[in-house]
Amino acid sequence: MQIVKVQTPSAQYQIFAGTGLIDTLEARMTRILAALGRKLPKRLFILTSPEIWDLWSKRILSSFTNTPTILLLPAGERHKNLRSVEKLLREMAKAGGDRSSILIAFGGGIVGDVGGFVASSFMRGIDFFQVPSTFLSQVDSSVGGKVGVNLPEGKNLVGAFHHPLAVFADMELLNTLPDRELRAGLFESVKAGMIRDRALLRFMEENSARILGRDTASLEKVIAASIRMKADVVSKDERENGLRMILNLGHTLGHAIESVTGYRKLLHGEAVGWGIIAALHLGRKRRTISEAQFDRLMGLVYLYGPLPALKLNPQRLVDASAKDKKHRGDVRRFILPVGIGDATVVEDVTTDELLEAARYMLALAKALPEQVEVKVLAAHG
Amino acid sequence: MQIVKVQTPSAQYQIFAGTGLIDTLEARMTRILAALGRKLPKRLFILTSPEIWDLWSKRILSSFTNTPTILLLPAGERHKNLRSVEKLLREMAKAGGDRSSILIAFGGGIVGDVGGFVASSFMRGIDFFQVPSTFLSQVDSSVGGKVGVNLPEGKNLVGAFHHPLAVFADMELLNTLPDRELRAGLFESVKAGMIRDRALLRFMEENSARILGRDTASLEKVIAASIRMKADVVSKDERENGLRMILNLGHTLGHAIESVTGYRKLLHGEAVGWGIIAALHLGRKRRTISEAQFDRLMGLVYLYGPLPALKLNPQRLVDASAKDKKHRGDVRRFILPVGIGDATVVEDVTTDELLEAARYMLALAKALPEQVEVKVLAAHG
Ligand SMILES: NC(=O)c1ccc[n+]([C@@H]2O[C@H](COP(=O)([O-])OP(=O)(O)OC[C@H]3O[C@@H](n4cnc5c(N)ncnc54)[C@H](O)[C@@H]3O)[C@@H](O)[C@H]2O)c1
Ligand SMILES: NC(=O)c1ccc[n+]([C@@H]2O[C@H](COP(=O)([O-])OP(=O)(O)OC[C@H]3O[C@@H](n4cnc5c(N)ncnc54)[C@H](O)[C@@H]3O)[C@@H](O)[C@H]2O)c1
Ligand SMILES: [Zn+2]
Ligand SMILES: [Zn+2]
Numbered sequence: 001m002q003i004v005k006v007q008t009p010s011a012q013y014q015i016f017a018g019t020g021l022i023d024t025l026e027a028r029m030t031r032i033l034a035a036l037g038r039k040l041p042k043r044l045f046i047l048t049s050p051e052i053w054d055l056w057s058k059r060i061l062s063s064f065t066n067t068p069t070i071l072l073l074p075a076g077e078r079h080k081n082l083r084s085v086e087k088l089l090r091e092m093a094k095a096g097g098d099r100s101s102i103l104i105a106f107g108g109g110i111v112g113d114v115g116g117f118v119a120s121s122f123m124r125g126i127d128f129f130q131v132p133s134t135f136l137s138q139v140d141s142s143v144g145g146k147v148g149v150n151l152p153e154g155k156n157l158v159g160a161f162h163h164p165l166a167v168f169a170d171m172e173l174l175n176t177l178p179d180r181e182l183r184a185g186l187f188e189s190v191k192a193g194m195i196r197d198r199a200l201l202r203f204m205e206e207n208s209a210r211i212l213g214r215d216t217a218s219l220e221k222v223i224a225a226s227i228r229m230k231a232d233v234v235s236k237d238e239r240e241n242g243l244r245m246i247l248n249l250g251h252t253l254g255h256a257i258e259s260v261t262g263y264r265k266l267l268h269g270e271a272v273g274w275g276i277i278a279a280l281h282l283g284r285k286r287r288t289i290s291e292a293q294f295d296r297l298m299g300l301v302y303l304y305g306p307l308p309a310l311k312l313n314p315q316r317l318v319d320a321s322a323k324d325k326k327h328r329g330d331v332r333r334f335i336l337p338v339g340i341g342d343a344t345v346v347e348d349v350t351t352d353e354l355l356e357a358a359r360y361m362l363a364l365a366k367a368l369p370e371q372v373e374v375k376v377l378a379a380h381g
Numbered sequence: 382m383q384i385v386k387v388q389t390p391s392a393q394y395q396i397f398a399g400t401g402l403i404d405t406l407e408a409r410m411t412r413i414l415a416a417l418g419r420k421l422p423k424r425l426f427i428l429t430s431p432e433i434w435d436l437w438s439k440r441i442l443s444s445f446t447n448t449p450t451i452l453l454l455p456a457g458e459r460h461k462n463l464r465s466v467e468k469l470l471r472e473m474a475k476a477g478g479d480r481s482s483i484l485i486a487f488g489g490g491i492v493g494d495v496g497g498f499v500a501s502s503f504m505r506g507i508d509f510f511q512v513p514s515t516f517l518s519q520v521d522s523s524v525g526g527k528v529g530v531n532l533p534e535g536k537n538l539v540g541a542f543h544h545p546l547a548v549f550a551d552m553e554l555l556n557t558l559p560d561r562e563l564r565a566g567l568f569e570s571v572k573a574g575m576i577r578d579r580a581l582l583r584f585m586e587e588n589s590a591r592i593l594g595r596d597t598a599s600l601e602k603v604i605a606a607s608i609r610m611k612a613d614v615v616s617k618d619e620r621e622n623g624l625r626m627i628l629n630l631g632h633t634l635g636h637a638i639e640s641v642t643g644y645r646k647l648l649h650g651e652a653v654g655w656g657i658i659a660a661l662h663l664g665r666k667r668r669t670i671s672e673a674q675f676d677r678l679m680g681l682v683y684l685y686g687p688l689p690a691l692k693l694n695p696q697r698l699v700d701a702s703a704k705d706k707k708h709r710g711d712v713r714r715f716i717l718p719v720g721i722g723d724a725t726v727v728e729d730v731t732t733d734e735l736l737e738a739a740r741y742m743l744a745l746a747k748a749l750p751e752q753v754e755v756k757v758l759a760a761h762g
Contacts (some may be wrong), residue, residue, distance in 0.1 A: 010391075082467045086532075089463075093534035121502075124529060124540040139687040148505060151467075153474035160541065 002224035003021025006231045008145070008238040011163035015143060015231060017224040021170040021217055022056070025063045025104070029129060032121055033167050043101040045092060047115040049075045052133055054106050055176050060106065060131075068104065069095050074113055080110050080149045080157060084334035088118045099123045105164075108134035108181075109141035109268075113159070121164035130167040134177055135185030136269055138169035139226035140193070144234040144244075155255075155263070161238065169227065171219045179212075182267030186211070186304045187250070191276060192226040194297060195246050196233070199340035200225040201300065208303045226372065246343045249335040250276035253358060256321035257310065266308055273307045278361040282353060286346075293340055310365035314358035318351060357377045383605035387612045389619040392544035396612060398605040399412040402551040403437070403512065406444045406485070410510060413547050421579070424482040425449040426473060428496040429706045430456045433514055436557050441487065441512075444546050449485065450476050454495055457658065461491050461530045463539060469499045474622060478690055480504045486545075489515035490522035490649075497528025501543035511548040515558055516566030519550035520573070520607035523620055525615040525625075527696075536636075536644070540618065551609065552600045559592075562718070566649030567592070567685045570629070572657060575605040575678060576627050577614070579722035581606040609658055627724045631657035634739060637702035638691065647689055649675055654688045659742040664718045665735060667727075691746035696738035699732060 001018025016034075028041050046060070046068045053070065061067070071088055073079055092101070105115030105128060112130055119128035127138070132142040148159015174182065186204075193201030202220060204211065210218040230247065237243040254275030257266060266274075280297050283289040287298065301307075322332070334349040382399025395413075402409070411421050427441070427449045434451065440446070452469055454460055473482070486496030486509060493511055502508035513523040529540015555563065567585075574582030582601060585592065591599040611628065618624040635656030638647060647655075661678050665671040670678065684689075703713070714731040 082463060082470075086463045088533055089539055090532055093532055093538050121529070121539045121541060123538060124527065124542055146505065147500075150469055153621055154472055157474050157504060158470055158502045160502060162506055 002220065004224065004231050006143070006163070007201050007235050008049055008163070010161065010238065011145065013163060013166050015167040015169065015227050017138070017169045017171070017220055017227060019170060019172050019220070021168040022059055022173065023063055023242040024064060024236065025060065025129075025131070025168065027063070028166070028168065029102075029104075036165075040066065041100040041102055042066070043095070045071055045095075045097065045101060045103045046106055047071045047073060047103060047111055047118065048086065048106040049073055049108075049111055049185055051075060052111075055108075056173065058134070073107075073111055074109070074176070077110060077150070080114055081151070082149055083120070084114060085118055085149055088114070092118070092122055097122065097126075098210065099126060101126050102165075102204065104131055105129070106131040106133060107137070108132070109137040111371065112137050112142050113147050113156070114149055116145075116162050116164070117149055117159055120160040125162065127165050128162070130164045131173075131361055132167065132169055133173040135174055135182050135223070136188055138174075138223050139185065140188045140230065142167045143227055144170065145238065155258075169223060171216050171223065172379075174214060181213070182214070183304055184267035184273075186222075187269040187273040187276065189222050189226040190300055190304060191247075191249050192229040193274065193300075194276070194337050195249050195335075195343035196229045196341065199223055200343055201228070205300055206304065212304070221293050242345075245333070246344050249337065250274075250279050252321050252334055252356075253278045253317060256317045259314070259320045260312055260316055261310075265308075268377045270307055273301055273305070273309065274361055274365060276301055277364065278357040280337060281360045282334065282357040284350045285356070286336060287340045288336045288344065290341075293337075296340065297337065297361065307365070310362065312362055312365075314355055314362050315357045317362075318354050321354065344352070383601065385608045385612045386542070387524070388418065388529065388616050389544070391542065391619065392526065394544060394547050396548040396550065396608050397674060398519070398550045398601055398608060400551060400553050400601075402549040403440055403453045404444055406441065406510075406512070406549065408444070409547070409549065410483075410485075410540075417546075420622065422481040422483055423447070424476070424478050424480065426476075426482060426484045427451055427487055428452045428454060428469065428484060428492055428499065428590065430489075430492055432456060433492075437514070437554065438488075448654045454492055456491070458491060458531070461495055462532075463530055465495060466499055466502070466530055469533065470503055473499070474598055478503060479509075480507060482507050484509040485512055486510070487512040487514060489513070490518040493518050493523050494528050494537070495530055497526075497543050497545070498530055499661055499759075499762075501528055501541040501589040508546050509543070511545045512554075513548065513550055514554040516555055516563050516604070517569060518566075519604050520553075520566065521611065523548045523550065524608055524611045525618070536639075537575055549603060550728070552597050552604065555595060555600065561648065563595070564593070564685055565648035565654070567603075568650040568654040568657065568682075570603050570607040571681055571685060572628075572630050572653065573610040574681075574722065575657070575718050576630050576724035577610045577722065578581040578606055581610070582722060586681055586684065593685070608693070623726075626714070626726050630718065630724050631655075631660050633702050633715055634659045634698060634735075634742065637698045638693070640701045641693060641697055642691075647691075650689055653684060654686065655691065655742055655746060657682055658745065660716065661718060662732070663715065663738040666737070667717060669717045669719045669725065670721075674718075676736055677721070678718065688746070691743065691744075693743055695736055695743050698743075699735050699740045702735065717747070 004015040103119045105112045130142040132138045145161045145163040147162050148156050151157040248270045254272040257271040284294040332349045338344050385396040484500045486493045511523040513519045524576040526544040528543050532538040631653045635653040665675040713730045721727050728741045
């Protein structure tokens with residue numbers, strides 16, 4: 001097991017990455033609360049989704065002497081909205097929840113985001129724990145305190161910053177995760193390596209078979225390193241005023257792809273995978289990475305593919321990216337890779353440059369064979 | 382004009398109480414933002430209610446060079462819900478609101494509570510200003526950072542702590558306020574005097590005619606003192622873990638009255654007025670106030686009456702008060718007046734004591750003549 005500390009101006013807590021965590025949840029939570037001079041409350045809520053609960057309820061409940069109240073959120077991005085939030089808040093009120101109640105968000109990023117927002121707003125804020133059950137939620141969405149839901153006008157437009165008391169990322173949960181979800185989530189770790197962690201990047205190059213084969217020790221390494229990278233960035237810039245923006249490598253065009261395809265065709269991590277390819281191309285053009293580095297990093301992306309093929313109009317992608325809320329006013333901001341294991345935020349990317357990067361990426365995406373053969377460079381330049 | 386500073390662990394800002402504020406809003410906001418190294422954003426939203434806007438839009442808009450986008454919330458507690466929040470958030474997204482947008486909540490406590498919650502959750506939190514337009518919102522709801530909405534299961538069950546960048550309480554706005562709203566709001570100032578401010582209490586005893594006649598200088602005194610009292614308490618206990626509870630003097634039974642009457646019969650301040658009477662009775666019984674002090678404080682309550690007559694079953698009131706979220710577990714907490722200008726929180730009030738206080742209060746409330754003649758004691762014991 002590895003423990004990562006998060007320390008921001010508004011919160012301080014630990015993220016546990018390992019196995020066997022889900023068998024000892026109650027004891028662990030009790031210990032964490034005790035350190036804060038508190039006790040496990042009478043009313044404990046678990047928010048989860050029906051299919052996850054079917055798979056894991058026995059294991060999870062076995063650790064509780066005090067049976068929690070189960071709240072269910074149907075799977076799918078279309079349920080990540082204020083209607084669901086209202087429904088859940090009402091269920092909690094009806095079940096006698098009070099200001100001392102605690103919520104456990106057990107599921108993927110959707111359950112975590114909705115559960116975190118419900119916890120942030122129920123009686124003006126109650127405490128919660130995250131038990132992320134997808135690769136993406138373990139390395140990304142459960143770290144950093146961003147919680148919230150979508151509006152018809154756009155994704156994640158409503159929310160709060162609300163940190164959990166702790167996060168328990170148990171690798172065993174990933175055993176039931178569909179392969180495609182695992183691969184997609186891994187692109188966030190690819191991103192993590194590219195922007196801040198050479199060692200993670202190298203480990204992912206050298207151990208892709210073990211990682212994709214769900215070898216627990218290998219997964220723990222990748223997950224803990226990814227969490228550490230994000231926790232470190234978030235600890236330095238909680239509210240995304242500066243540094244935190246580098247976490248958006250691959251996301252400018254990634255979000256645009258998701259938005260143009262109505263969030264139906266690709267998983268988030270897959271869209272980010274394509275977005276990373278566009279960013280690598282732009283980095284090569286701007287010479288923040290060399291051609292050799294470009295090849296090496298493209299090789300890494302391909303290792304965790306295949307990415308789904310895409311047929312889109314590049315201009316539409318560029319237009320959609322201008323609506324991204326990460327842009328302030330008219331400045332076109334973009335995250336570029338810098339060498340191996342570093343990244344930078346530039347504010348002056350022109351529409352033409354972006355269009356060219358989108359064209360490059362879409363040419364690959366259109367022509368994509370089912371599996372791409374990749375030569376991983378032996379010399380790590 | 383008087384300026385009250387609020388300083389909590391999470392925020393630091395000023396509350397302005399005076400006249401002419403609404404003619405200079407843009408300039409004042411610009412100055413406050415400049416001190417934070419920021420500029421007035423392109424997109425400024427004003428949330429208000431149609432009838433308030435009809436009365437005051439010309440005056441308010443005259444101060445803006447950059448015309449704000451107007452968002453309307455119909456008046457009434459039944460619109461203080463998540464449905465309204467969603468509608469407003471969507472309007473803001475459609476109008477191009479972004480993370481730098483600022484919202485101005487211009488209206489009574491409902492507009493302030495809803496607007497504050499919308500601001501706290503739009504894109505995970507944007508800044509806002511409060512321009513409270515009722516007596517109650519000037520002295521109470523705009524101070525302290527509590528924002529939120531109701532669920533069918535209970536009042537204010539959803540919300541956040543989100544402080545404004547500043548509050549502008551302009552006494553002139555009260556000129557169009559119905560008399561009943563003014564009187565009701567004044568019970569929060571009566572409460573403020575009772576729990577922490579002898580001088581305010583005396584001023585309200587000696588100047589009731591001027592205050593009720595809306596003499597601007599007198600109103601400014603009462604409002605600024607009430608704000609100062611609450612700001613002081615909130616600065617010491619932002620999240621209501623201790624001291625902040627004394628603000629609930631008169632509210633245990635006040636809330637119960639509102640809940641039992643479905644929030645339709647009495648205004649909040651009126652229910653609090655009755656609740657204060659019950660608290661005075663309990664204080665007399667427990668000897669935290671003398672009989673002479675009881676008489677004097679009852680005199681003060683009557684000065685700002687008449688309170689509407691009430692016919693209720695005391696047991697129902699006591700039952701309803703047990704559901705108040707201010708109670709933790711089974712402990713029955715109650716705020717008692719202590720002498721003149723002080724209060725204390727006790728945790729051991731029995732159901733019988735509460736029932737007796739409710740009976741005393743309801744006997745008065747049932748028999749109430751339209752106007753009660755009151756002799757204000759000359760000697761301030
Ligand atoms: N808050 C943040 O900082 C942040 C960061 C990134 C992404 N997100 C959000 O996260 C969401 C995506 O999260 P996600 O990728 O985890 O998707 P998800 O929550 O939709 O989960 C993916 C699917 O896997 C299922 N599932 C979950 N755990 C499982 C398990 N152990 N076994 C089998 N099936 C399981 C789910 O029911 C779902 O069908 C998006 O809404 C995105 O906006 C948030
Ligand atoms: N956040 C807090 O800390 C806090 C504290 C106390 C009360 N509250 C909340 O405040 C709300 C009550 O606030 P309120 O008493 O201001 O009620 P309100 O907002 O309903 O306003 C009362 C009425 O006066 C009208 N009005 C407002 N300003 C006017 C003006 N200048 N001229 C003429 N009419 C005007 C309104 O349209 C409304 O019809 C409740 O929802 C309560 O829960 C919140
Ligand atoms: Zn992502
Ligand atoms: Zn009140």
